[in-house]
Amino acid sequence: MKKEFVCISCPVGCRLTVWDDEGEVKVSGNTCRRGQIYGVQEFTAPMRTVTSSVPVEHGRQAMCSVKTAQPVPKERVQDVLRAIRALHVKAPVAVGDVLLEDAAGTGAQVVATRRVEDRRKYS
Template identity: 50%
Template sequence: MEERKLICINCPLGCPLTVSIDQGSVVSVSGNTCPRGEAYGRKECTGPTRIVTSTVRVTGGKLPVVSVKTASDIPKDKMEECIGQLKNVSVSAPVHIGDVILENAASTGVSIVATRNCEAV
C-alpha cells in the first residue's frame, strides 16, 4: 500500500493529509478536519484538476491584455495545451467580466472567461 502526503488547499487551514492508495484506488484519507479535505485528497490522487489563469491580447482596448481563467477546473495534464491555445487568442474590446473568450479549451468542455473589464478606446 502506498501513502501520499498532501496539504489540502480547499481553505486557509491547510490540513496535512495522508492518503492511502492500494492498486490505484484510494483506501483512506486522514488528517482532514472537514469533508472537503477528504474529497480533495481523493480527487488529487486519482484525477488532479486545476483552474488555469492567464492573459489574452486585446485589440482596440484601453489595456493591451485582459486576464482570463477557466470557468471550472480542468485535468492537470491538459493545462499546457490550454495555455498553448491562449497564445493565439486575441479579442476585440470591449471585454467584460464573464465574457467567454474561448470555448472548449483543450477539448475539456470548459470555457475560458474574462476576469477583468477592458473598455474600447
C-alpha cells in the same frame, strides 16, 4: 501507491496521506470532512482553474484578464495556457464574454474576467 498532500481547505494545513485500498480511496491525517473530500479529489483527479491575460486589439487597456470557466485537469494546464496564448481578441470585451469554447479539448470555456472598451471610441 501512497501519496501525500497538504490540505488547502483551511489554514490548519493537515498533512494527508491518500492511498488506493483495493478500489476504494482512503485518506488519513485529516481532521475534518473537508480534508477527506480534498484528499480524494486530489488523489483521483486534481483540477485547477487557469487564469491568464491576453492582448486586446484597439483596447483601451493593453490586456484583458481571462479564466477557464470550469476547472481543468491539472496535467492539462500547460495545454490550456498554450491555447490561451494563441487567442486574438478585439475590443470591446465584457466580463463573461466567451473567448474560446473548448480550451485544448478539456471542454472548459475560456471567458473574459475584465471589461475592455474600444479605445477608438475615446480618441
